[in-house]
Amino acid sequence: MSKIVVLGAGISGHVAASHLRRKLSKEHEVLVVSPNSNYQWIPSNIWVGVGRMPYKKILFPLEPLYIRKGIGFKQAMVKTFHPEGDEKEARPYVTIEYVDANKKGQQEKVTYNYLINATGPKLNFEATEGLVPGTNKTYSVCTYTHADHAWQALSALINDMKQGKKAKILIGTGHAKATCQGAAFEYILNVEHELRRNKVRDMADITWISNEFELGDFGMDGMLLSYGSLTMKSKEMVEMIFEDRDIKWILGAGVHKIEDGMAHYENLEGETKTVTYDFAMLIPSFSGHGFKAFNKHHEDITDKLFKGFMIVDANYTPKPYEEWSVQDWPETYQNPSYKNIFAPGIAFAPPHSISKPRKSKNGTEIFPSPPRTGMPSGITAKLVADNIIDSIKTGRESLAHKGSMGNMGAACIASAGFGLTQGSGISITTYPIVPDYNKYPKTQGRQLGKTFGEIGLAGHWLKLALHYAFIYKAKMNPFWWLIPE
Amino acid sequence: MIQRISTYQRFKMMNPIIQFFRFIYLSLKVLTIVAGGHGGTRKVHQDSHK
Numbered sequence: 001m002s003k004i005v006v007l008g009a010g011i012s013g014h015v016a017a018s019h020l021r022r023k024l025s026k027e028h029e030v031l032v033v034s035p036n037s038n039y040q041w042i043p044s045n046i047w048v049g050v051g052r053m054p055y056k057k058i059l060f061p062l063e064p065l066y067i068r069k070g071i072g073f074k075q076a077m078v079k080t081f082h083p084e085g086d087e088k089e090a091r092p093y094v095t096i097e098y099v100d101a102n103k104k105g106q107q108e109k110v111t112y113n114y115l116i117n118a119t120g121p122k123l124n125f126e127a128t129e130g131l132v133p134g135t136n137k138t139y140s141v142c143t144y145t146h147a148d149h150a151w152q153a154l155s156a157l158i159n160d161m162k163q164g165k166k167a168k169i170l171i172g173t174g175h176a177k178a179t180c181q182g183a184a185f186e187y188i189l190n191v192e193h194e195l196r197r198n199k200v201r202d203m204a205d206i207t208w209i210s211n212e213f214e215l216g217d218f219g220m221d222g223m224l225l226s227y228g229s230l231t232m233k234s235k236e237m238v239e240m241i242f243e244d245r246d247i248k249w250i251l252g253a254g255v256h257k258i259e260d261g262m263a264h265y266e267n268l269e270g271e272t273k274t275v276t277y278d279f280a281m282l283i284p285s286f287s288g289h290g291f292k293a294f295n296k297h298h299e300d301i302t303d304k305l306f307k308g309f310m311i312v313d314a315n316y317t318p319k320p321y322e323e324w325s326v327q328d329w330p331e332t333y334q335n336p337s338y339k340n341i342f343a344p345g346i347a348f349a350p351p352h353s354i355s356k357p358r359k360s361k362n363g364t365e366i367f368p369s370p371p372r373t374g375m376p377s378g379i380t381a382k383l384v385a386d387n388i389i390d391s392i393k394t395g396r397e398s399l400a401h402k403g404s405m406g407n408m409g410a411a412c413i414a415s416a417g418f419g420l421t422q423g424s425g426i427s428i429t430t431y432p433i434v435p436d437y438n439k440y441p442k443t444q445g446r447q448l449g450k451t452f453g454e455i456g457l458a459g460h461w462l463k464l465a466l467h468y469a470f471i472y473k474a475k476m477n478p479f480w481w482l483i484p485e
Numbered sequence: 486m487i488q489r490i491s492t493y494q495r496f497k498m499m500n501p502i503i504q505f506f507r508f509i510y511l512s513l514k515v516l517t518i519v520a521g522g523h524g525g526t527r528k529v530h531q532d533s534h535k
Contacts, residue, residue, distance in 0.1 A: 232488075240488040331525040379523060402525035409518040421501060427511055429518045436526070450518050455490075456498035458507035462515070484520040 002028045002392045005094065005112040007078050009034035009062055011042070011374065012345025013118030015381040015485060018476055021071050023389045031072035033110060035099045037061055039474055040144050043374060044467050046183065048147035049281070050190045051155055052418035055144040058467075060475060069476055075100040078119065079107070081293035081305055083338040092340070114388045117310050117343040118381060121286030124175075130258035131174045131284060137261045138174070138280045141187055150281055154191065157279050161200035167278040170263060172209035174282030176254025179219045179369040181210055184283050185238070186414045191281075192245045193417030193424070201246075208242065208249040209263065209275065209282075211366050213358055215239050215249060218412075219368035221355045223430055224444040226452040234428070237453050241416070241426065250275065252358070254366040255282060270361030286346065286369065301337075310343035311335055314351040321356050326406030326436040326445075328352065332399045333384050339397060342388070344380035346372045354434055375410045376433060378485030379403050406434040409450060413463040416455070425459020428452070 002024075006017045009032050020030045038059040047053035066073040076096040083092045091111040098106045123142050125131050133140040139150035161167055171188040173181060188208055195201040208215075216222050216234030223234045242249060252268035263282070264274050288308040295301045305311060312335060315328040328351040335341040343349075354370045372380075383401040390398035409431035416424040429452055435445020443451075473483040490498075497503055 236488060240490060243487045244490045326526050329526070331527065375519060383523075403523040404526045406526045408523035409521060411515045411519055413515070422499075424498065427515070429515060431518055452514075454507070454511060456507060457501065457504040458511050461504070461508050462511055465512070484516070 002113040003111065004028070004030050004114045004116065004388060005110055006030065006032045006116045006118060007034070007094070008118035008120055008347070009036060009039060010118065010120050010345070010377070012120065012347070012377040012381040013116065014039055014474060015378045016116050016118060016344065016385040017071050018474075019382055019385040019481070020389065021069055022481060023385075024392065026070060028392060029072060030070075031074065031110070032062070032066060033074045033076050033078060033094075033096050034062070035075065035077040037063065037075055037100070041467060041471050041474065043463075045141045045144055045147040046186045046190055046415050047418055048144055049139075049141040049150045049154070049187055050194045050418065051151040052190075052194075055148050058144055058471070060471070065475060074098065074110070076108070078291065081291060082296075083115075083293065083305070083341060084296040086294070086296050086298060092338070113340060114391075115341045116381075116384060116388075117341065117347045118345050119289055120346045121309075122289045123284050124287040125284045127285045127287070128175045128255055128258060128282075131255075131282060136258045137278060138258055138282055140284065141183060141281060142283070154194075154279055158195070158198050158200055161195075161203040162198070165203065167204045168276060169204055169206045170209055170275060170277035170280040170282070171206070172250075172253075172282060173211045173368070174255045174258070174263075175285035176211050176256065176266070176364060176366045177369050178211060178283050178285045179371050180283050180286070180373060181212060181218050181368060182371065182412050182414060184208075184210070184281065185218070186416070187281055188247060189241070189245065189414070189416040189424075189426075190418065192247060193419075197419075197422070206245075206247045207275065207277075208247055209253050209255065209265065210249070210251055211254055211368055213252055213268070213356070213367065215242065215251065217355050217368060219353070219355055219371045220430065220433065221435060222444075223435075223446055223451055224448065225428065225430075226448050227454070231448060234453070241455065252366055254360065254364055258282075266360055266362065266364055266366070268358060268360050268366055288349075304337040305335060305341070307349040309349035310341075310347050311337075312343050312348045314349065316349070316351050324352055326404070326432070326434050326438070329404045329406045329434050331402040331404045332387060333380055334387075334399065342384040344384045345377035348372070348380075372405070374412070375485060376405055376408060379408060382485050404434070406432050406436050408433055413459055413466060415460060415463050417460065419460070421457070423460030424455065424457060425461075425463050427454045427459040427462060
């Protein structure tokens, strides 16, 4: 009998737990530890943030589902890792602290045979002075509560605009090394769409602010893509969209301080500038959770497990951008020191960024961190689960399932406005996610055809269809496993 | 020079009939790319150097 503990119940953790439970017999225990009582389909937060979807439609409670499916659940947060056990406990374990009302504050040791760390990122708002959702006219759409709060503020601003108030709206990244530009990109287009729908578009100046060097970088160094019969850069595609929607842009901006209605940033020229606004949605930087790890003698071994995020089978040797290789990226997400620990999704430490690193003239690093959200989270979680299942069934370590982001496609169906007949979406796929310049030297490291972009109403329908399909899948309804990650 | 979305392009982007067929096409294309498999990179490249 094996016990698999999954830390986190986001896209990655929930996918891993679901597949483990489906493929392993009941003699093996699957236990999920998460501080969140609900599963949330994060990509739809965008629609919550513009008031087009109630937040209750993007979440469901985890515990009833897990009870029904035979998955253990503890509403708690992990505190420390003990991969060798200790003097009293021979088995590896993690310590957890309950957050649910009944056991709040209680700590417990949870032993395991296999550990999947799917804790995702810490939303590191404190890395930017004054960036606190709901204060200084700044909001976030990173969680459903943040998104709901953002909509309340935006709704009030729309009402003010209907009364004749001119407004400035600022959307983008709130830190020099933030990631998830795609979410901010979706939000700015949805906000613009809602202003038009409310007939107040002419009352607002909308500005995109980002740590990207060029538009369309998205933390993936941009891409060359097929667009209809054309081949164009993602930069050109996003410029075309922003031009069409009358959205201004500020690039190479490392936002470092927020005051009431003011964002202070440094640009790549080393200049410090300020932009004012009446409503802002700025994505914070992501960081690891600051977990500590100890060996059986209670000596600190955090650096064997963590490098901000969790260390996996990546090549972390520091080297210049020109020497980066697609082979640097992990394939199995297994910790090299403790082979029964894995970290899929956002929880693994990337070997380096995907976008070219850039510094301002003052030496400040201003460039996007690599994205690992959404589809890669699900795919890497499933392959980790499959390797654990094979290892349990065969009785020896199996790492047959591999999935490097350098050999994996991803789709980003970016909403550009909600509405069954008036909505719009920008569908972008990229293959591979991490460019492979050896394999595709003439097309910026990616395969044209499999890397394409399309704009239109169909993109909105597709995003809506994916919303329902993935919530169906997450609820583990009949044949859920036929829907790919 | 930034490209502009022409009136004809906009018509195609928002026409429900055209977009219905684009939806079918996009769904299949995305499914093919995403469900088309994934794998490692290291072994492939080791082999290619042999």
